[in-house]
Amino acid sequence: xxxxxxxxxxxIKTRGQQVTLRCSSQSGHxxxxxxxxxxxxxxxxxxxxxxxxxxxxxxxPPRFSGLQFPNYSSELNxxxxxxxxxxxxxxxxxxxxxxxxxxxxxxxxxxxx
Amino acid sequence: SQQGEEDPQALSIQEGENxxxxxxxxxxxxxxxxxxxxSGRGLVHxxxxxxxxxxxxxxxxxxxLDTSKKSSSLLITASRAADTASYFCATYDISGGYNKLxxxxxxxxxxxx
Numbered sequence: 030x031x032x033x034x035x036x037x038x039x040x041i042k043t044r045g046q047q048v049t050l051r052c053s054s055q056s057g058h059x060x061x062x063x064x065x066x067x068x069x070x071x072x073x074x075x076x077x078x079x080x081x082x083x084x085x086x087x088x089x090p091p092r093f094s095g096l097q098f099p100n101y102s103s104e105l106n107x108x109x110x111x112x113x114x115x116x117x118x119x120x121x122x123x124x125x126x127x128x129x130x131x132x133x134x135x136x137x138x139x140x141x142x
Numbered sequence: 143s144q145q146g147e148e149d150p151q152a153l154s155i156q157e158g159e160n161x162x163x164x165x166x167x168x169x170x171x172x173x174x175x176x177x178x179x180x181s182g183r184g185l186v187h188x189x190x191x192x193x194x195x196x197x198x199x200x201x202x203x204x205x206x207l208d209t210s211k212k213s214s215s216l217l218i219t220a221s222r223a224a225d226t227a228s229y230f231c232a233t234y235d236i237s238g239g240y241n242k243l244x245x246x247x248x249x250x251x252x253x254x255x
Contacts, residue, residue, distance in 0.1 A: 031184070033184075064243075066182075068182075069247070070247055070248075071230050071246050072230075072243070073245070077240055077241075084239075117182055119184060121185075121243075129172075129173060129175075129241065131187070131243060132187075133184045133185040133186070135183050136183055138182070
């Protein structure tokens with residue numbers, strides 16, 4: 030167990046809707062990263078939050094946004110869902126932004142129909 | 143974009159046999175990590191090898207790194223049915239002043255009793 034939790038486990042949404050996924054990091058970990066993993070592929074970096082501010086972003090459009098809260102929880106929000114957004118979404122927490130140790134949650138499986 | 147590329151994409155072996163997975167990457171690295179993923183769930187960190195190391199062991203795992211060839215291999219000895227999972231190599235991209243993991247597409251290992 031990594032001490033990182035995510036909710037919900039599974040989610041089904043319709044194209045065009047909005048979704049919020051949640052992650053609870055390990056206590057004391059001030060950095061959280063989100064990854065998208067399409068079926069049969071490796072995870073792809075979406076963005077990272079450090080001390081409640083976006084610290085870096087991968088090649089994802091602005092309709093992917095996030096929030097990080099002082100209590101080590103964070104959210105990934107996706108607006109205007111598209112079919113290609115169907116994937117496993119993983120969050121990973123680290124003690125500091127420069128740390129190499131990332132602790133992954135179990136993921137949220139999002140299906141967009 | 144994917145940094146590491148694993149080979150083979152899928153591997154099927156019998157219990158007790160050894161499993162070898164290879165990974166190639168494109169850019170200079172500080173370290174390379176291997177992760178395991180069961181049934182499309184969260185990633186579990188297996189082992190980290192630094193760029194100045196050539197080989198590292200952890201239990202039944204042996205990882206090698208050849209920075210001149212930009213490649214790494216993961217060997218699982220005396221495999222068990224419980225080793226059935228997907229295995230990913232990942233490198234760190236620190237451009238932009240933050241750490242993000244770049245994953246390959248993974249090797250899907252099936253160990254048959």
